[in-house]
Amino acid sequence: MIINDKKLPDLPPPTSTSGPIGWLRNNLFDTPLNSILTLVIGYLLVTNLVPLIQWAFIDADWIGDSRDACTSGGACWVFVSVRLNQFLYGFYPESEYWRINTLFVLLGLLLAGMIYEKTPKRGWIALFTLVVFPVIAYFMLHGGSFGLPVVETHKWGGLTLTLVLALVGIVASLPIGVMLALGRRSHMPIVRSFCTIFIEVWRGVPLITILFMASVMLPLFAPEEIDLDKLVRALIGITLFQSAYMAEVIRAGLQAIPKGQYEAADAMGLSYWKKMGLIILPQALKIVIPGIVNTFIALFKDTSLVLIIGLFDLLAIVQSALADPKWLGYSTEGYVFVAFVFWVFCFAMSRYSQYLERKLHTGHGARQ
Amino acid sequence: MSTDSMSVSDQVMIELKNVNKWYGDFHVLKDINLTVNKGERIVICGPSGSGKSTMIRCLNRLEEHQSGDIIVSGTTLTNDLKHIETIRREVGMVFQHFNLFPHLTVLENCCLAPIWVRKTPRKEAEATAMKYLERVKIPEQAHKYPGQLSGGQQQRVAIARSLCMNPEVMLFDEPTSALDPEMIKEVLDVMIELAQEGITMLCVTHEMGFAKTVANRVIFMDGGQIIEENEPQEFFNNPQSDRTKLFLSQILNH
Numbered sequence: 034m035i036i037n038d039k040k041l042p043d044l045p046p047p048t049s050t051s052g053p054i055g056w057l058r059n060n061l062f063d064t065p066l067n068s069i070l071t072l073v074i075g076y077l078l079v080t081n082l083v084p085l086i087q088w089a090f091i092d093a094d095w096i097g098d099s100r101d102a103c104t105s106g107g108a109c110w111v112f113v114s115v116r117l118n119q120f121l122y123g124f125y126p127e128s129e130y131w132r133i134n135t136l137f138v139l140l141g142l143l144l145a146g147m148i149y150e151k152t153p154k155r156g157w158i159a160l161f162t163l164v165v166f167p168v169i170a171y172f173m174l175h176g177g178s179f180g181l182p183v184v185e186t187h188k189w190g191g192l193t194l195t196l197v198l199a200l201v202g203i204v205a206s207l208p209i210g211v212m213l214a215l216g217r218r219s220h221m222p223i224v225r226s227f228c229t230i231f232i233e234v235w236r237g238v239p240l241i242t243i244l245f246m247a248s249v250m251l252p253l254f255a256p257e258e259i260d261l262d263k264l265v266r267a268l269i270g271i272t273l274f275q276s277a278y279m280a281e282v283i284r285a286g287l288q289a290i291p292k293g294q295y296e297a298a299d300a301m302g303l304s305y306w307k308k309m310g311l312i313i314l315p316q317a318l319k320i321v322i323p324g325i326v327n328t329f330i331a332l333f334k335d336t337s338l339v340l341i342i343g344l345f346d347l348l349a350i351v352q353s354a355l356a357d358p359k360w361l362g363y364s365t366e367g368y369v370f371v372a373f374v375f376w377v378f379c380f381a382m383s384r385y386s387q388y389l390e391r392k393l394h395t396g397h398g399a400r401q
Numbered sequence: 402m403s404t405d406s407m408s409v410s411d412q413v414m415i416e417l418k419n420v421n422k423w424y425g426d427f428h429v430l431k432d433i434n435l436t437v438n439k440g441e442r443i444v445i446c447g448p449s450g451s452g453k454s455t456m457i458r459c460l461n462r463l464e465e466h467q468s469g470d471i472i473v474s475g476t477t478l479t480n481d482l483k484h485i486e487t488i489r490r491e492v493g494m495v496f497q498h499f500n501l502f503p504h505l506t507v508l509e510n511c512c513l514a515p516i517w518v519r520k521t522p523r524k525e526a527e528a529t530a531m532k533y534l535e536r537v538k539i540p541e542q543a544h545k546y547p548g549q550l551s552g553g554q555q556q557r558v559a560i561a562r563s564l565c566m567n568p569e570v571m572l573f574d575e576p577t578s579a580l581d582p583e584m585i586k587e588v589l590d591v592m593i594e595l596a597q598e599g600i601t602m603l604c605v606t607h608e609m610g611f612a613k614t615v616a617n618r619v620i621f622m623d624g625g626q627i628i629e630e631n632e633p634q635e636f637f638n639n640p641q642s643d644r645t646k647l648f649l650s651q652i653l654n655h
Contacts (some may be wrong), residue, residue, distance in 0.1 A: 296463050297500035301514035301566065302489035311513060315504050395504055395546040 065220035070270075089369075100360060112363040113370045116354050123190015123345055132173045133183065133193050140166065148385070163204060170197075186264040190345035192374065197264075198271060198336040198346065199378075203329050205272045210279025211318075215309060228280070240338055243270040248342035267339050275332045276356055282324035286317030319393050326386035330379045337375075347371055407526055409617060413438040413472075414570060414601050415460060420469035422455060429455050430466065431625040439569075442602045444612040444633075447622035448648060453605045456622070457572045460603070461485075461492045474569050490518060493563030497575040499555040501547035507558050508543040509535065511565045519566065527567070533561040537591050553584030564595075571595070573604040607652060613637065621645045 061071040093384025095114065105110035113120070122130055146152045174197070177183040189197065216228030235243070247266040290313055298308040318325070324338045340349030351367045354360065415437040422430040429452045437443060445453045458464040459471060459584060462478055462485045471478040473488045502510050511530035511564075515521040521627070534540045537557035539550075547555055556576055573592065579583045589611050596602055596615035608614070612619050612633055619636040621629045621644075629636070629645045640646045 166525045291498075291500075293496060293498050293500035294502065297494075297496065297502070299463060300489060300492070300494040302460055302486050304486065305512065307517050311517065312502055316502075319504065393504075395548055 043354050061166075066383050088308050100363075108369075109363050110366060112354075112360050112366050119191060119354065120347060120350055121192045123192070123194055123350060124188040125181075125184060125193065126188070129176075129182070130182060132176070136170055137171050139169070146242065167204070186262050189264065192346060192347045193349045194339075195336050195346045195348075196335075198268065198339060199333045201268050202271045202275055202332045202336070206275040206279050206328075206332065207325070209272065209276035210283055211314065212281035213276060214283035214287060217263050218287055229316075232277045232280050236281070238274075240271070240274050240335055241341060242340060243274050246270070263279060263342065264344060267342060267344060271332070271336065271339075275328060275335075278328050278331075279325065282321050282328055283377070285324065286319075286321035287313065288317055317389075322386050322390050322393075326382055329382055333379055333382070334375060347374060403633050409525065410439045411440050413437070414439045414441070414474060415603075416470070416472040417456075417459075418470040418472075420456075420459065420466050420471060421519070422452075422459065422466045423465065429625050430459070433469070433552065433627060435620070437570075437601060439529050439601055440599045441617050442596045443604065443618050443620060444616040445603065445605045445620045445622060445647070446607060446609075446612070446648070446652075447628075451622040452625040454468075454574050457574060457603050457605055460570075460572060461489050461494060463494075473520045486518075490566060491568055492567035492572060493566055494574065495556070495559050495563055495576045497578050497581075499547070499552070499559045501555055501559055501562070503547050506544050506546055507550070510547065510558060511562045527607045530561070530565050533564045534558070534652075536564075538587075539563045539595065551584060552580045553587045556580065556588045560588075560591055560595070568600075570601045570603065573602065573606065573607050575607075577608060609637070609653060616626045621648065623648070 059208060062068045088107045090107075092105045093110055094103045094105050094107065095110050096102065097111040099114055100109065100111070102111045118127070118130070122133055125133060140162075143158060146158045147155060147162065152158065172178060173181070174189065174193075175184060175186070213228045213232055216224045217232060219225045219228070240317040244267060248263055251261075251266060294312055295308070295318065298312045303311065337346055337348040339346055340352070345353065348371050351371050355364045355367050413436055415435070416609065417433050417435040420430055420433040421428070433456060435456075445457065447453050447604055459478075461475060461565055466478075466544055474491050476484050476487050478488060480485060491551060493629045499585055501507075502513070505513065508527060508530055511533065512523065512526040515526040515529065516523055531543065532538055534543055537560055539557055539561075542554060542558070550558065560576075576592070578589050585608070589608060592602075592604070592611065593615055602615075604611070604616075616633050618630055619633050620627055621636070621640075621642075623644050629640065629642050631641075636645075637649065
């Protein structure tokens with residue numbers, strides 16, 4: 034028998050794998066190629082980001098009331114702050130701004146109520162937001178009753194108009210899209226053909242064409258008594274266009290539901306609408322949340338196309354402000370501002386959708 | 402096992418008369434004639450593709466038959482949606498792949514049809530659901546989602562879900578075929594208990610032990626036809642047709 038009673042020498046401690054240095058070593062400098070890439074990207078970041086921050090924040094001018102205030106050589110945010118009211122409210126009369134502000138606050142409260150999980154009666158708040166709020170919004174924005182002076186829709190503009198277009202489009206295109214998707218998978222040949230043709234026609238035409246048709250051609254063909262407001266026509270165009278996309282996204286979800294789910298619902302004696310409403314759609318919509326939000330984001334950004342039919346959404350109104358001789362040469366600031374506002378809304382939608390996906394995950398998917 | 406609780410009445414529950422079905426050119430069901438009395442427990446076996454699943458799926462119109470009559474609990478199956486929904490309310494079905502609704506909890510799965518089809522008040526439906534979940538021995542899982550349960554547990558929930566509708570007939574379409582071996586017993590135990598309570602059962606399965614224990618009749622199908630039907634004792638010990646003998650030798654002697 035051999036017994037080794039000599040103590041072996043201590044091994045050197047392992048290289049650090051925790052802490053900032055360990056993290057750097059593991060993630061940024063673990064191979065020679067990775068080290069080179071890290072250095073190159075780091076160099077590019079420093080050379081580009083530093084001047085950008087310098088321009089946008091450090092050298093920027095924030096306060097003032099004309100371009101004379103912009104002397105530091107950086108971004109001239111004075112251009113935005115001077116015209117901020119116009120960017121937000123368009124040509125809405127200044128004395129009536131409170132109406133839009135009230136709506137913004139109300140909508141903010143309702144959304145917060147819906148997002149915050151512990152709100153009591155969340156279902157009712159959602160119903161209120163979808164059904165009652167649009168009516169309130171219409172009477173507040175348009176006026177004409179309850180002693181509020183009328184504000185014609187051609188005076189609506191800026192971020193207000195963008196939000197009106199996007200919210201109406203989002204709220205209306207989802208249910209229409211659901212119906213179209215169900216119709217396209219219907220066993221009834223007439224319903225199916227109608228929905229298929231509707232989807233293919235609207236999806237096959239550029240949005241710009243639809244907006245042009247809605248604003249220029251429709252009035253030519255429609256009888257004279259029918260004088261739809263230009264904004265309403267644009268809204269209908271955007272909604273139908275997006276609902277065709279929405280329908281295809283939702284159809285993908287419907288097709289992903291296993292046949293067994295339909296059979297189990299049938300075998301229980303659920304009617305078609307109960308089967309769809311209680312079993313199939315809740316699962317299908319959950320699967321396609323990323324696709325739905327993708328469409329919402331696309332819709333939000335596509336609203337800026339209404340500038341070609343003479344509606345002044347946020348982008349259009351900033352663009353028109355750039356043509357002001359007093360503010361020539363500040364287009365960078367204008368476009369960066371527009372981009373930032375759009376990004377904030379789209380990013381918020383994206384984050385909320387990720388939260389929803391996590392919340393609705395009930396532990397299936399890996400199985401079955 | 403008590404035999405009096407397993408009595409069969411002479412009231413006819415299900416009747417199939419000359420039922421035929423085709424998938425395109427393929428003749429799946431050929432002149433099926435079958436009468437099931439109230440309280441009978443029937444096991445249907447046969448090689449795959451013999452039409453046994455198709456037959457029981459015709460009973461609640463998951464599949465449509467092309468000729469012949471199917472009468473369930475006095476209602477003739479036609480294309481009339483009213484008739485179909487009446488029958489589906491009275492016929493519970495358990496599937497091979499459970500088909501629980503993954504977005505609803507176990508309790509919600511069980512309450513859904515009573516609330517929306519039978520218009521039972523929620524409280525009452527939940528009480529009934531808990532009663533049946535206790536009977537299948539998983540009341541503690543009531544607030545979990547199906548995805549968090551094992552296969553055997555899911556199938557037991559599926560059985561409880563069907564029972565919540567208080568059906569007159571239960572159809573089982575290979576209820577243990579998708580389960581791991583160690584989970585088959587827990588599901589079979591629940592089914593045996595159910596059989597002893599006198600519910601009418603039609604069960605497509607290859608569990609011959611189950612057939613011997615509870616069935617009144619075993620039906621052997623092949624090529625879309627009923628080849629042989631007999632009491633289990635006779636069926637297993639003294640099969641008449643060669644095809645039955647071959648089938649039994651294949652599934653019993655492995």
